[in-house]
């Protein structure tokens with residue numbers, strides 16, 4: 431085993447994270463490290479807290495009335511819940527792609543250009559053009575849209591729209607990309623394209639993906655975390671989790687005994 435495998439660099443460190451919606455506890459005392467440049471999948475039965483925990487990682491739960499998060503989450507060793515943290519900047523560093531593609535009602539170009547302009551990442555139009563092109567290329571969409579950059583993003587197919595949303599996330603150079611069931615609204619071909627893209631993206635980004643689909647977790651992720659009733663039951667290298675789970679609850683889930 432190499433040193434890098436023995437001690438992988440960690441981008442996100444979560445300790446004793448609990449989440450409450452009003453008086454109801456959705457997440458119980460979760461400890462988890464997200465390793466740099468890995469793809470980490472969250473799996474588990476509906477309602478087990480995958481999306482809730484994912485949203486803790488860029489403070490999206492702050493936008494939900496009555497939702498309370500306790501414990502600590504650090505990004506590169508810094509507390510993301512510290513009062514001095516600007517949530518807009520945090521969400522640029524920890525970007526998010528949602529279940530349903532949600533391009534802005536703007537042109538393809540402006541969908542990508544919006545974030546870099548908002549965050550003052552560019553001063554001149556040629557630099558912006560470069561970011562738009564490189565983000566679309568990285569998201570595997572450039573060849574399909576390069577001749578219609580000023581057409582509406584909402585005019586693209588569902589799979590193209592999801593790649594546009596990924597390009598929009600990439601355009602502000604995040605460290606982490608959170609994906610909440612990014613393929614659930616897509617057909618199998620579009621899903622395959624996104625899965626290949628996830629594989630390519632991990633070279634540059636750290637990716638955490640919630641998926642309902644165990645085959646998808648097996649295909650795309652380096653490690654998989656199994657959630658059940660608000661607990662993080664097990665996190666293991668993906669092949670180990672599916673072939674040799676450590677926990678009986680994980681085994682019951684992957685063998686289809688519930689879920």
Ligand SMILES: Nc1ncnc2c1ncn2[C@@H]1O[C@H](COP(=O)(O)OP(=O)(O)OP(=O)(O)O)[C@@H](O)[C@H]1O
Pocket residue numbers: 451456474475476477478479480481482483494642
């Ligand atoms: N906005 C909310 N207000 C109140 N309760 C919520 C809210 N969002 C989620 N919950 C509750 O928190 C628990 C965890 O839900 P969450 O959506 O995180 O689970 P999940 O594992 O992502 O489920 P699914 O796979 O069905 O998307 C559930 O009991 C759910 O009902």
